Amino acid sequence: MKYLSLIIVIVTGILLLHASQDFPDWGDAHSPANSNQISQHFITQTGEQTAVPNFVTAVLADYRGFDTLFETIVVFIAGIAIMAVLGLVRMDSLVNAPDSPRDPTDRDIIVIQTCRVITPVIQLFALYVVAHGHHSPGGGFQGGVIFGASLILMAISRDLSAALKRISARRAFILAMVGILIYAGIGMLCIFMGGNFLDYSVLHPLLPATDSVMARSHGMLGVEIGVAFTVSTIMFAIYALLSSGGRLKGGL
Amino acid sequence: MDLLIDRFNYFAYVVLMMIGLHAIISKRNLIKKLIGMSIFQTAIILFFVSIGVKEGSTIPISEHHAEPAAEHGAQAGHHGEHGSAGHTNNPDHFANPLPHVLMLTAIVVGVATLGLGLAITQKIYRQYGSIEEDEILEKLRSTDV
Amino acid sequence: MFDHTLMLTILPCFFAALAVTACGLWKPRWSLPVALLSVGISLFGSLAVLAEVMTQGRVQYFLGNWSEPRGIGIEFNVDPISSLMLVLICVVSLLSLIYASGKITEELPGKEPLFYALFLLLMGGLLGICMTADAFNLYVMLEITSLTSYALVAMGNGRRAAFSAYNYVIMGTIGASFYLLGVGYLYIRTGSLNMADIFRIIQLESLQGSPTITVAFIMILIGMLVKMAFFPLSGWLPNAYTHAPSVTGNFVAPLMTKVSVYVMVRMIITVFGIEFTFDHLPWGQTVVWLAILAIVAGSIMALGQSDLKRMLCCLIIAEVGYMVGGAWLANIHGMTGAVFHIFSDAAMTLCLFLAAGIFHHKNGTGEIGSLEGHFRKMPITMAAFTLGAFSMIGVPPTCGFFSKFYLIRGGLESGQYGYVVALLLSSLVNAILFFRIFETAYFGNLSEGHHDAHGNDDHEVEIDEAPPTMLAPLVATAAGLVAIGLFNSEIAGFIQRSLTPLAVGGTW
Numbered sequence: 001m002k003y004l005s006l007i008i009v010i011v012t013g014i015l016l017l018h019a020s021q022d023f024p025d026w027g028d029a030h031s032p033a034n035s036n037q038i039s040q041h042f043i044t045q046t047g048e049q050t051a052v053p054n055f056v057t058a059v060l061a062d063y064r065g066f067d068t069l070f071e072t073i074v075v076f077i078a079g080i081a082i083m084a085v086l087g088l089v090r091m092d093s094l095v096n097a098p099d100s101p102r103d104p105t106d107r108d109i110i111v112i113q114t115c116r117v118i119t120p121v122i123q124l125f126a127l128y129v130v131a132h133g134h135h136s137p138g139g140g141f142q143g144g145v146i147f148g149a150s151l152i153l154m155a156i157s158r159d160l161s162a163a164l165k166r167i168s169a170r171r172a173f174i175l176a177m178v179g180i181l182i183y184a185g186i187g188m189l190c191i192f193m194g195g196n197f198l199d200y201s202v203l204h205p206l207l208p209a210t211d212s213v214m215a216r217s218h219g220m221l222g223v224e225i226g227v228a229f230t231v232s233t234i235m236f237a238i239y240a241l242l243s244s245g246g247r248l249k250g251g252l
Numbered sequence: 253m254d255l256l257i258d259r260f261n262y263f264a265y266v267v268l269m270m271i272g273l274h275a276i277i278s279k280r281n282l283i284k285k286l287i288g289m290s291i292f293q294t295a296i297i298l299f300f301v302s303i304g305v306k307e308g309s310t311i312p313i314s315e316h317h318a319e320p321a322a323e324h325g326a327q328a329g330h331h332g333e334h335g336s337a338g339h340t341n342n343p344d345h346f347a348n349p350l351p352h353v354l355m356l357t358a359i360v361v362g363v364a365t366l367g368l369g370l371a372i373t374q375k376i377y378r379q380y381g382s383i384e385e386d387e388i389l390e391k392l393r394s395t396d397v
Numbered sequence: 398m399f400d401h402t403l404m405l406t407i408l409p410c411f412f413a414a415l416a417v418t419a420c421g422l423w424k425p426r427w428s429l430p431v432a433l434l435s436v437g438i439s440l441f442g443s444l445a446v447l448a449e450v451m452t453q454g455r456v457q458y459f460l461g462n463w464s465e466p467r468g469i470g471i472e473f474n475v476d477p478i479s480s481l482m483l484v485l486i487c488v489v490s491l492l493s494l495i496y497a498s499g500k501i502t503e504e505l506p507g508k509e510p511l512f513y514a515l516f517l518l519l520m521g522g523l524l525g526i527c528m529t530a531d532a533f534n535l536y537v538m539l540e541i542t543s544l545t546s547y548a549l550v551a552m553g554n555g556r557r558a559a560f561s562a563y564n565y566v567i568m569g570t571i572g573a574s575f576y577l578l579g580v581g582y583l584y585i586r587t588g589s590l591n592m593a594d595i596f597r598i599i600q601l602e603s604l605q606g607s608p609t610i611t612v613a614f615i616m617i618l619i620g621m622l623v624k625m626a627f628f629p630l631s632g633w634l635p636n637a638y639t640h641a642p643s644v645t646g647n648f649v650a651p652l653m654t655k656v657s658v659y660v661m662v663r664m665i666i667t668v669f670g671i672e673f674t675f676d677h678l679p680w681g682q683t684v685v686w687l688a689i690l691a692i693v694a695g696s697i698m699a700l701g702q703s704d705l706k707r708m709l710c711c712l713i714i715a716e717v718g719y720m721v722g723g724a725w726l727a728n729i730h731g732m733t734g735a736v737f738h739i740f741s742d743a744a745m746t747l748c749l750f751l752a753a754g755i756f757h758h759k760n761g762t763g764e765i766g767s768l769e770g771h772f773r774k775m776p777i778t779m780a781a782f783t784l785g786a787f788s789m790i791g792v793p794p795t796c797g798f799f800s801k802f803y804l805i806r807g808g809l810e811s812g813q814y815g816y817v818v819a820l821l822l823s824s825l826v827n828a829i830l831f832f833r834i835f836e837t838a839y840f841g842n843l844s845e846g847h848h849d850a851h852g853n854d855d856h857e858v859e860i861d862e863a864p865p866t867m868l869a870p871l872v873a874t875a876a877g878l879v880a881i882g883l884f885n886s887e888i889a890g891f892i893q894r895s896l897t898p899l900a901v902g903g904t905w
Contacts, residue, residue: 005277013270016578017263019612023585025258027307029344032598034306036588038468039350043343047314055312055349056356064353066460066471070525070537071357073411074544077518078364080418081548082371084511085559136313141356170422177415184411197404199462238367245374269578276567289570296574300581351584354533358577361540368544369566372551375559388560395556 050216052134060139061220065198068223069183071141072230076176079234086246089169107158115157122150130228134217140227147228148235155236160244169240169248172233179229186222261302268295282376282383286369293362297355304348312349314341402449403458403473403528406442406483409435410521414514421510428510429498432517436491439524443483450480454894468591474530477895478736481888482527482659485740488877489651489747490520492870496751497644499866500758504642505552512552516648519545523656532580532668533590535660539576539624542656543569546649553642561636568633572623579617582609583668592668599670605677610669614678617664625657625717628691635698635710639763643754646706651747654713655739658720662736665724666896675727688722689819691715696826704763705753708830709746712789715823716742722816723804729896731807734800736892741788741796741881748785748874752778755863755871771838775862779838781875786831788878791824796881803889 024031033039042055042063052058060068130143155163167175187198195202200219201212210218240248256263272295275288373383380388413435420428449456456475463470475483494516501509522541529535547569551562584590586609587598604610619630626634638650665674675681695715702708720742723735753763755778760767772779788797801820808817862868881888 002278005274008277009270009274012273013266015612015615016266016269019582019609020259020262020266021255022607022609023259023262026261026302027305029306029309031303031588032586033303033351033584033588034343034348037466038589039304039348040343041466041469042349043312043314043346044340047341053314055314055346056352059349059353060356062461063463063470067353067357067534067537070534070541071360073518074361074364074537074541077515077541077544077548078367080511080514081368081544084508084515084548085368085375085551085562086371087508087511090507137311141360173418173422177418180411180415184408188408191401191404196459196462197401197408198460201462242367242370242374245378273571276571282563285567289567293570293574296578296581299578300584303581303585350590354590357533357537361537364544365540365566365570368547368551369563369570372547372559372563372566375551376563379556379559392557392560 049213050220051213052217052220054134054136054138056137057133057139057220057224061133061223062198062200062216065187065220065223068140068227069180069187069198072180072183072227075231075234076180079173079176079237082238082241083173086241088246089248111157115153119150119154122153123147126150126228126232130224131221133224134220140224141231143224144228144231145235147232148239151232151236152239155239155243160240161249163236164240164248167233167236169237172237172240175233176230176237179226179231179233182226182229183223186219186226190219261305262299265295265299265302268298271295280385282373282385286366286373289369290362290366293358293365297358297362300351300355300358304351306344306347309345309347312346312352314346400449400456400458402442402445403456403475406439406446406487407521407524407528409438409442410517410524414517414521417510417514417517421514425510428513432494432513433491433498435517436487436494436520439520440484440487440491443480443487443524446475447480447484450475450477451891456480468531468589468594471534472530472591472593473528474593475528477891478659478662479527481740481891482656483524485743486520486523486527486652486656489743490516490648492747492751492873493644493648496647496754496867496870499864500644500754503758504644505554508552512549512644515545515549515552519549519648523652526656526660530592530667531590532583532592532595536573536577536580539573539660542653543573543624546645546653549645549649550637550641553640553645555640555642557636557640558642561633561640565633565637568623568630572620572630575616575620575623577620579613579615579620582613582616586610586613592663595668596670599673605673610673611678614664614669614674618661621657621661621664622721625654625661625721626714627687627717627721628694628714631691631695631714631717634714635707638710638713639704639706643750643757647747647750647754650710650713650750651743654717655720655743658717658724658735658739661721662724662732666732671727675725681725681727684725685722685813685816688718688725689815691718691721692819692823694718696823699830700826703765705756705765705768705834706750706763708765709749709753712827712830713742713746716746719800719804719820719823722813722819723807726804726807726811726813726816728807728811729893730803730810732896733889733892734803734807736896737796737803737885737889738800740888741800741878744874744878744881745785745788745797748781748871748878749789751867751871751874752782752785755867758863758867759861765834765837768834768838772835774860776860777868778863778871781871783835784875784878786827786834788882790827790831794882795878796885797878799882799885799889 042059046055046058050058050062126143126147129138129146130140133139151163190199190202191197193202200216203219204210204212204215207218269292272288272292276285279285377383380391382388413431416431417428446456458473460471501512505512519542522538525538526535547562547566550565551559583595586607587595589595589598623630638646692715695711699708699711720735720738723731757763788795791798791801805817805820
């Protein structure tokens with residue numbers, strides 16, 4: 001089997017590298033991908049069309065916002081799929097987090113107190129990353145993951161039940177759904193206001209003191225917030241389910 | 253040889269991909285297969301991102317107010333155009349944003365698949381008590397007979 | 398005012414999935430009505446799209462209203478083939494959902510809302526694949542369908558469900574990653590992700606000779622061949638579909654592989670162009686030979702199976718061989734036959750899987766030997782099963798006959814006699830397989846074995862039919878098989894509307 005796989009791998013590798021004679025050089029500013037009118041448009045016109053300096057966020061949340069909606073849905077799918085495959089708790093009885101805290105003498109006081117001090121800082125930073133996605137590297141996914149990491153930190157430093165007391169699995173799923181609803185809801189709102197799905201520019205009558213360009217910027221912020229909701233809670237839910245083997249008690 | 257040096261990034265990432273693919277196919281341990289899958293997907297992500305690099309360019313974020321003498325981590329001394337709002341950005345000074353966007357999506361998809369793979373592995377362990385493929389196949393063969 | 402029929406088709410799935418999950422948290426009883434309502438709305442939307450395509454030729458929709466320059470945003474573009482696929486997906490979803498509503502409490506107790514949510518998300522992903530005109534958006538939709546189907550297969554409580562699902566995850570991810578790599582190669586060379594734009598750039602800059610484009614095509618093709626279970630990349634399919642819960646198998650088996658075939662056809666005719674694929678690439682003949690191998694291998698594997706569902710899975714592998722071979726015959730009849738076969742194969746697979754699920758439900762086992770005497774015990778189910786079997790064999794007026802007719806015509810036209818022989822051989826093997834089942838079902842004695850005092854075995858057999866929720870979709874599908882067959886020339890003509898402009902070098 002090892003030899004078969006080596007043959008397959010070498011053949012595939014040669015096939016992939018065979019095309020490299022045709023590739024643009026590393027760092028070539030005039031390669032087909034970089035000089036294509038689409039990329040040029042993103043760099044030159046984004047400021048005018050969307051009033052957002054960060055091109056990546058603009059493309060992610062506006063030009064290709066539909067992909068990002070489905071990306072968020074993929075995150076949600078991961079959460080409910082792991083629940084479906086592994087979960088030993090019925091969905092409608094997720095209310096009470098089954099309790100089984102770790103033996104108190106097993107806890108490390110230095111770790112717990114340090115994490116207690118750090119967690120609010122992490123969460124604040126996460127909110128900063130979400131809010132400043134327009135001006136610096138950041139956005140919904142990045143901020144959401146950082147926020148989710150703070151929740152996981154709580155679960156690792158103490159135990160899973162302590163974290164589940166603060167945000168139960170049920171609440172996590174509800175917030176995840178709220179996140180997608182925000183995203184898709186903004187899109188539907190655009191349809192109701194007369195535009196295409198996720199065409200934020202038609203939202204400007206609803207927001208005070210904006211024109212259609214600023215409306216795109218605000219629409220982007222709205223969807224990024226939705227994404228952050230979903231990503232942070234699902235990250236925690238995935239951790240809770242995987243570390244406890246679906247039982248939602250015990251855990252690492 | 254010139255080819256290798258000019259395009260070494262593609263070579264490196266294809267080698268990484270093949271390492272990942274080899275791990276998926278030839279390893280017998282379920283977790284090692286998943287790790288191989290993760291390596292494979294990560295290598296594809298790196299491949300994509302390396303497409304959008306431009307020599308001497310900076311991150312794809314435009315400065316929208318004047319920053320005198322501020323260098324923002326740019327290479328070779330270039331930094332993004334600054335000035336009034338009416339100024340158009342020079343595409344050569346910014347990295348191509350499109351691969352970054354695509355790969356944000358691909359990273360998320362990879363994480364979701366990995367999470368699901370791990371959950372399925374846990375379920376298999378719960379059922380068979382082992383995560384070695386040969387042992388599981390043995391158990392299946394012995395119960396089928 | 399913009400035309401939102403495409404959104405009407407795809408968005409209800411995702412909103413309803415959220416609603417169903419919410420129901421799961423509070424009132425699980427409401428999850429089924431919400432799911433049915435959403436599938437109904439999507440079906441209505443897809444019929445509206447079909448009507449629009451019939452009059453206007455295509456439906457275009459730009460998300461976010463970014464249309465200039467083309468490729469800036471994500472575009473949805475539905476042509477005749479896609480619109481038929483949308484209707485197919487909605488109809489199959491509705492029928493499987495009705496079946497699932499009866500069986501789910503038995504197979505997946507306590508997880509109904511999660512099942513319905515994953516079901517709706519899978520349906521939404523499949524609809525998205527058929528609507529999108531952006532290569533990367535197709536990858537995201539492909540991953541949505543993949544993730545949900547992995548979970549749906551792994552959810553089962555059967556002993557082998559999780560292990561089969563694991564293999565499915567690995568193979569499926571390899572396939573999707575190869576597709577992504579292919580899109581990456583296309584992007585390196587053309588700089589665009591919009592399907593029509595890629596075609597335009599390839600034509601404009603005469604990139605047909607470029608090794609990058611060729612390797613991109615190969616990677617995309619291999620990725621889709623893995624996803625559609627083309628022999629020998631099909632090792633994952635028999636296990637995954639047999640050991641999945643039957644409520645999953647009925648939905649996933651008719652659709653997943655066929656949608657992957659659709660993606661392959663879409664890539665050939667829209668992104669790379671017929672000229673590039675068939676004239677420029679020198680290995681069209683090799684693919685046809687591989688397809689012949691797939692047909693033969695699938696048929697031989699099916700002969701050796703004693704479990705009904707496993708046998709059907711091996712037949713799916715053979716059917717995929719028909720479609721790939723037909724598409725690569727490089728003439729319009731072959732391509733029409735391949736696309737027509739997508740629809741007829743989906744209908745046949747659904748019919749046979751529903752029947753197999755009913756048999757398993759009644760007998761507790763999937764063995765073919767357990768089907769003794771079923772012609773008397775379950776007349777309606779067996780009648781529908783018979784129609785499905787005749788369609789597999791290729792008996793008129795079922796749709797299977799007509800799709801084989803188009804494929805054979807295409808094969809003769811392009812001189813691929815090996816392919817024609819393989820098709821006929823496969824029909825023969827199907828006939829053997831299914832008549833073997835008919836023999837068991839008609840002449841075998843019931844295991845209870847009533848014999849009255851005179852040893853007379855023409856006794857009163859109680860009819861123990863399946864419950865109506867399971868029977869109704871089966872009967873509807875069987876009727877659909879005949880209907881597709883009777884309307885075959887209209888459907889084929891409609892499909893060809895999508896193919897002829899491209900055969901003469903037009904673009905999207």
